[in-house]
Amino acid sequence: MTRVALLVTHLSGSGHLVRMAALGRALAAAGAEVLLLSGGRPLPQLPPEALARDRIGFHQLAPLSVPDFDFSTPRRGDGAPATEADLAARRADLCARLGGFAPDLLVTETFPLGRRRLAAEFAAAIAAARAARPGARVVASLRDVPEPPSRPERLAVAAARLRADYAAVLVHGEAAVLPLAASWPLPANLGVPVLHTGYVGAAEAPAAQRGETVLVAGGGGVLGRRLLALAAVAAAASARPWHLLVGGAAAAAEAAALTARHGHPRLAAEPVRADYPALLAAAACSVSLAGYNTVMDLAACRTPALLVPFAEHGEREQSIRAAALARLDGISVLDLDGLDAPALARAAEAAARAPRRPPWPWPRDGAARAARALLELAR
Missing domain, CATH: 3.40.50.2000 (Glycogen Phosphorylase B;)
Incomplete structure (x- = not known):
């Protein structure tokens, strides 16, 4: 059975973790063993027991957030700025979990196109995964529009990290709608495949009578x-x-x-x-x-x-x-x-x-498509 570890830290909202949970469900349904490692605040809508029912292993790292939108100063659960000792303890916990799980695949959500403040943590995770299972492959998982780089040199830094450590980049959107280049124009000679998986969406909402609200x-x-x-x-x-x-x-x-x-x-x-x-x-x-x-x-x-x-x-x-x-x-x-x-x-x-909207024109089965791509990479 292919083992897949999903590493995500949502710092301001909830979408990053919700999307990775959807990918975890699709991977479990495809026969993989899944470990979801979360470094953001716990979400009431994603309790560990619900993830367990979906056959997703879950581990909560000491949570970080940026309630004031200062990404350079992540804060602990008690609101205090995270110290270097706090971040070192997170890295140790993360590496221990990955060492015990020994994944065939490690998926890093947003990194290396974001989460620069946690770069040491992601680098440690990659090293731990490969120490536990030599040959483990690393894949980046991105929403359709990663926040564009504020400085041109960040493109070069991200490209270098991708070339050094990554087997592929998964973009959870449609290239015909929003190609990755619309927000992150990575070099044409990147040498790492960029795969648009389609949107990771919920099931069709049940029919409902339109109200006034x-x-x-x-x-x-x-x-x-x-x-x-x-x-x-x-x-x-x-x-x-x-x-x-x-x-x-x-x-x-x-x-x-x-x-x-x-x-x-x-x-x-x-x-x-x-x-x-x-x-x-x-x-x-x-x-x-x-x-x-x-x-x-x-x-x-x-x-x-x-x-x-x-x-x-x-x-x-x-x-x-x-x-x-x-x-x-x-x-x-x-x-x-x-x-x-x-x-x-x-x-x-x-x-x-106004009249009801026409149906959404693009597929929303991106989680299943991403799961198939990941398992193919593992093989």
Whole structure:
């Protein structure tokens, strides 16, 4: 049985871990033994017992996060900046787990095109995997749009790491929609195959009668706080009910604060719910960020959508993705800068009155396709 270790650290949202869990399920279904190693905060929607039922082994490293979006200073679970001793302890724990598991394949999520602050950790993991099983192959796993490099020299550094250690790069998107070169123009002579697996999406949402509610999702982390605050004000200018779903570790407190600050009969705010896909399918329209998993939830239904990409702190990933999807019927893109509550209310009303969207035009079986590619690499 092929052993595959998946190494992921989600620092601000939840999408990286959710996507790797989907890949783990597909690998287990294809007959692999899977170990998912997570270095971000635990997610309520992915408890270890649920992963175990899906035949995914799971190990939680000492969690890190960047609630203030300072990726150079990851923080521990208690909010304090992680020290070099903390990071060394994580590396030791990680290497011990990989040594015991002895994977045939190690998949590093985002790295080496991101997670530079944790480069020593990923390098140690690669060395540990190969020490435990000589000949173990290493593969990079990337969402459709990795955050573009802020400096040109980072392209050369990533390319050198790929050439030195990697057997392949898996991009979980469609090359015809968003090729990797749209965000990371790696050298044409890279020498490492880049495989677009297709999108890793959820199952088709069940048919639902369309309701009157404007459903606003702020994602699985803190990135959507500004959008949620604006939506709470916009709800007062709308005749429709507005339902706000808040993500992040302090979601319950933030939802309560939104209700207390802007509360009126048409506004409801609560933490992200497990039945979000069903709520989305029955909504009059959706207002959300443009993160990978949020877009995949939209792909599973036909609810008209307003995408408001996160673009603070110089981030470009969501704007690139949203621009590519704006060509689809039923999807509109708004720029949060300059957007006020009355304008958001008007845009939501127009979307709520619009026809249902046509079906998503691209396959969403990227997890199964990626699993097949990985097992072929192992062979």
